[in-house]
């Protein structure tokens with residue numbers, strides 16, 4: 001049986017803090033369920049902001065060759081993604097948004113004969129994902145989820161779990177409970193992956 005591969009993306013620049021620990025806990029769960037895991041700090045990658053160049057980069061995913069090149073390759077090969085981001089200005093961190101904008105060319109838009117727009121997915125591998133959102137006082141995850149869900153279409157990811165930590169900087173942030181929920185979510189990504197199911 002092919003080993004399941006889970007990617008963790010940390011959208012916070014603060015290593016070892018809330019977002020990072022929750023992503024790590026989900027990766028630990030995935031690893032304990034038998035997966036290979038990799039964690040990437042988006043803040044460590046050199047990613048040029050999308051230049052809206054309009055030139056379709058096909059067969060490449062982008063005309064630029066930078067930190068995203070590695071991510072595009074992973075989006076083609078992993079079975080699951082755990083993406084964690086802090087709430088910045090009620091939405092997501094700039095590190096996360098930078099990565100998301102550079103996924104715009106992962107979908108090709110084609111007009112059919114009647115003028116209707118068709119969205120053709122270029123990342124063929126279907127994946128399952130967990131989204132982790134960490135905020136201090138904001139409680140409405142919807143604005144963040146709006147862009148995450150749109151990104152999921154581009155990377156061919158089905159969100160199966162959203163985990164939210166609020167009051168992140170306070171003592172009553174329920175960190176221990178959320179860490180174990182994240183661990184279980186990572187484990188479930190592997191246990192309920194179509195690959196694991198088909199080999200049972």
Ligand SMILES: Cc1cc2nc3c(=O)[nH]c(=O)nc-3n(C[C@H](O)[C@H](O)[C@H](O)COP(=O)(O)O)c2cc1C
Nearest residue numbers: 014017018019086087088089090135136137138168
């Ligand atoms: C630039 C910036 C903007 C922020 N905006 C918000 C916000 O809109 N709502 C909120 O609840 N917390 C906000 N925060 C606080 C962070 O979401 C919070 O500290 C979170 O724990 C950061 O995640 P981390 O601990 O994983 O780094 C902001 C922090 C920064 C640095």
